[in-house]
Amino acid sequence: MTVELNHLDAGGSGTPLIVVHGLLGSADNWRSHVKQWQAERRVVAVDLRNHGRSPHADGMRYEEMADDLLALMDRLDIGRAHLLGHSMGGKVVISLARRAPERVASLIVADIAPVAYGHGHDAVFAGLRRVQSGQPANRREADALLAEHVEDRATRLFLATNLERDDSGGLTLRLGLDQIEAGYPDIMQAPPGEAAFEGPTLVLRGGRSAYVTDDMLPGLYAVLPQAQLVTLETAGHWLHAEQPEAFQAAVNDFLSSLPDAH
Incomplete structure (x- = not known):
């Protein structure tokens, strides 16, 4: 569908x-x-x-x-x-x-x-999961959470474009991260x-x-x-x-x- x-x-x-x-x-x-x-x-x-x-x-x-x-x-x-x-x-x-x-x-x-x-996004997915679980209040906090897994600042800035405010005023990811990770083997083909x-x-x-x-x-x-x-x-x-x-x-x-x- x-x-x-x-x-x-x-x-x-x-x-x-x-x-x-x-x-x-x-x-x-x-x-x-x-x-x-x-x-x-x-x-x-x-x-x-x-x-x-x-x-x-x-x-x-x-x-x-x-x-x-x-x-x-x-x-x-x-x-x-x-x-x-x-x-x-x-x-x-x-x-x-x-x-x-x-x-x-x-x-x-x-x-x-x-x-x-080959697979090469494990650290990126781990960083995004850390943001998801960490529930950052602002972009500085989100960047610190990402930095636990993603060293390159340019990559973190790119990933941060997926952040949006949720109903509580915090930041959340607008990505379908579960679906992307599950489909990652197909993406690499x-x-x-x-x-x-x-x-x-x-x-x-x-x-x-x-x-x-x-x-x-x-x-x-x-x-x-x-x-x-x-x-x-x-x-x-x-x-x-x-x-x-x-x-x-x-x-x-x-x-x-x-x-x-x-």
Whole structure:
């Protein structure tokens, strides 16, 4: 059963750009980019299931998340769109493109390859559980609880975007953390599908990230044979936040090069 996804619709004309966040992110993380892109086209940023303001539901398989996204496109009367996905969101849009290529005008994949990855979020989940049990009254207390498990401050600031006030005035997580943890083995898998996506594709990777290494490129090109690869040399995995201007420029150059640029 599909989930009715929360979304930000910036309006505009032409072929829409749909933006899909990564694991533990949300549409809110993309607001500054949306403001830039909406001058040129309609932009829709989504909250995937168990993230942001979307409902919580069991199942984090890529087929399920792609179905959610297709259902949103149907609800918004979007026949075809440019799809941009970061990290886990990149696997979602690859899954959708392989299943329904007629719905995809182009694909933009940010710092992820269509391969299975090893588990690497144990400390993050432990930190989020500590916040959940610690019931912080403010963001300083929440950061201290996260810091018991997550050393990197930038990662803690990113995770803190999932905090919201509850009815008692304290801070709580808006994530479906139980569902995400239960579905984590599926999140780490390669996006499903047999066919390659033959449409125009941009793959952006961070030069300081290990998510799209050179030895993954043969597998990437097998799934995305038309991919143009752009490396932002000084960026890590959150390349859109670390190098926002270069990221936007790469996306804009790619979209403007397409036959249906608008």
